[in-house]
Amino acid sequence: MKKYIMAILVFSTILTAGTDANAQNTGNIHNAVLDNIATRTSVRSYLDKPVDAAVIEQLLRAGMAAPSAVNRQPWHFVVVTDKAQLKELAKANPYAGMAAKAPLAIVVCGDLKKALNGDAREFWVQDCSAATENILLAANALGLGAVWTGTYPDQNRCKDVSAILKLPETLIPLNTIVIGYPTGENKPKDKWKPENISYNTYGGKQPEVENRPIQESDFVEFDYTKSANINPFVWFKGNGLLLASGDVRSHNAMTIGWGALGNIWQHNLSTITVYVAPARYTYEFMERYQYFTVMVFDEDRKDVLEYMGTHSGRDGDKGAALGLHVAYTEHGTPYYLEAREVYECEIMYRGPFDQRGFEEIPRKRYENFPAGVHHEYIGKIVSARRR
Numbered sequence: 433m434k435k436y437i438m439a440i441l442v443f444s445t446i447l448t449a450g451t452d453a454n455a456q457n458t459g460n461i462h463n464a465v466l467d468n469i470a471t472r473t474s475v476r477s478y479l480d481k482p483v484d485a486a487v488i489e490q491l492l493r494a495g496m497a498a499p500s501a502v503n504r505q506p507w508h509f510v511v512v513t514d515k516a517q518l519k520e521l522a523k524a525n526p527y528a529g530m531a532a533k534a535p536l537a538i539v540v541c542g543d544l545k546k547a548l549n550g551d552a553r554e555f556w557v558q559d560c561s562a563a564t565e566n567i568l569l570a571a572n573a574l575g576l577g578a579v580w581t582g583t584y585p586d587q588n589r590c591k592d593v594s595a596i597l598k599l600p601e602t603l604i605p606l607n608t609i610v611i612g613y614p615t616g617e618n619k620p621k622d623k624w625k626p627e628n629i630s631y632n633t634y635g636g637k638q639p640e641v642e643n644r645p646i647q648e649s650d651f652v653e654f655d656y657t658k659s660a661n662i663n664p665f666v667w668f669k670g671n672g673l674l675l676a677s678g679d680v681r682s683h684n685a686m687t688i689g690w691g692a693l694g695n696i697w698q699h700n701l702s703t704i705t706v707y708v709a710p711a712r713y714t715y716e717f718m719e720r721y722q723y724f725t726v727m728v729f730d731e732d733r734k735d736v737l738e739y740m741g742t743h744s745g746r747d748g749d750k751g752a753a754l755g756l757h758v759a760y761t762e763h764g765t766p767y768y769l770e771a772r773e774v775y776e777c778e779i780m781y782r783g784p785f786d787q788r789g790f791e792e793i794p795r796k797r798y799e800n801f802p803a804g805v806h807h808e809y810i811g812k813i814v815s816a817r818r819r
Contacts, residue, residue, distance in 0.1 A: 467655050468573050473620035475577025476530040478612025482513070483536045487574055491538065491611070494570035500559035506546035507560045510539040510597050510605075517596065521608055524592035528581040528608050536611040539593065540564050541603040542584070557584070560606045567609055577614035582607050646769040646819070648759050656775070656816040657702065664693040672729035672737050675706055676766045677717035683758070683766040685751065686714040687741030688726070690806075697780075702813045704777050709803035710784075713745040718809055723763045723778055727771035736770070761815065773818050777811025784808070 492509055500506065512518055513536055521539070522532035531537050540563060542556035564580055571578040583589045583605040593605040630636045654660070667673070668691040676685035692705040704726055708715045718724060729736050736754055743750055751758055757769040767774045784807045785794070798805055 464655070467658055468569055471620050471658055472569055472572040473618050474579040475612075475614045475618050476579050476610070477615045478530070478534050478577060479615055480533075481535060481613045483576065483611060483613075487576070488536065488538075490574060491567050491570050491576075494566040495538075495540070495563040498559065498562035498566045500562070501548060501552065501555040504546050504548060504556075504559070506543050506548075506556040507563050508541045508543045508603055509563075510541060510599075512537040512539065512597075520596045521593065524596060525581050525583060525589050525608060528610060530579065531581075531608065531610045534610045534612045538567060538609045538611065539583075539597060540567075540606045540609065541599065542606055544602045544604065556604075557606065564607055564609060571609075571611055575613070576611055577618060578609055578611040580607055580609055646757060648769065650769070650819050651774065651817040654816055654818045656813070660773070660816070662693065667691070667693060672731065672733060674727040674729065674736070674740055674768070674771070675708070675714060675724060676727065676768075677714060677721050677724040678766055679721065679764045680760055680766075682717075684714045684717055684745035685727075685740055685766070685768070686712055686745075687737045691726075696810065703780075703810055704775060704813060705808060705810045707806040707808055709801075709806050711803035715807065718779075718782070718807070721765070721779075723761070723765040723776060723814075724809065724811060725761070725765050725767045726775045726777065727767055728773040729770065730772050733770065736768075763814075769819070771819065773816065775813055776815045778814050779809055779811050781810040782807060 488511060492511070495507070495509060496505070512521060518534060518537055519532045521537055522529050525531075528537075540560050542560050544553075544556070547553050547556040568578050568580060583593050584607070590605055593599075593608065594603070597605070599605065629638075631638050656662075668689055673688050673691070674685045675688045676683060678684060686708070688706055690707045692703075694703055694705075695701055696703055706724070706726065708718050736756070739754055740750055743753075751768060758766050759769050760766055761774075761776050763776065763778075765776055767776075785805050787795075787798070787805060790798070
């Protein structure tokens, strides 16, 4: 459950009364919510493990936090944990067969006694759909898997589900949310399709945005363990990586093509390892400062990598020469606002390679290498931000 702690905290904040709209951690909450939305997916296979009553209540609280027209809240939730009832629900809907082996289902119903009158009567469908999505997101945040299976407006399904649950005529079953603990990892689908978007009128193109300076506020922290698209075997090869160290008084950055991602000393300790030769100007900063940043640039900024890799900071401010804008983390570590992603690391180990352990490849590498034998810096990731 550890990897869901942030998302759980987010939903706890949303579901408690008196949320402070001016909270200083709004950016982190905002990003955790987006990560939860992006990682939600339909889950149809579950462990034989019951869902605690306290967790079910959290799901229902999430559902009831949904918006509704004129605040009528025209919903009623039927919680089903009885195995026989779950099997009957599986029979009532050809797409809800997984309910037969699930520990929980929540049937979201529209209460016509609470619905609006006249032409607005069918707004109960929208209201209950919003509640359903809230439950699905809460389930994902709580480490559960869930799937939305439709009932209304199929009259046969509505009739069968109503009979199983003994619903009065004023309750219309909109859907059955089947819920349980996933049997394995379920990767979400990328559903982003720009062709499904129009601006201002149907088929309208996105308006030109007036150029403005990049700002620190353009960056938000994100959970790199979930949403970072990193292949550790190629991340350091041609991906536009810069290493920077120093502080507001003095700093330097350099292009890096060697490195490693992983864990060391603790299973939950994510690390980035970088290598800097003693002749590099950045080496002086890596030896003096406790933190460093690794920056990812877009492909169209190859000029940054080329310049940073062929010029020395001893001869001038390379960032200024490229027109880059420097900012600093809360630890005072420099990074450039033009970067796409920034990983800040705290150094846990620094030291030169022990040449006594060299075999053929490193031995030949350093035979005529004027910059000297590289020093290794293992840093634990303390923050990740994305523009």
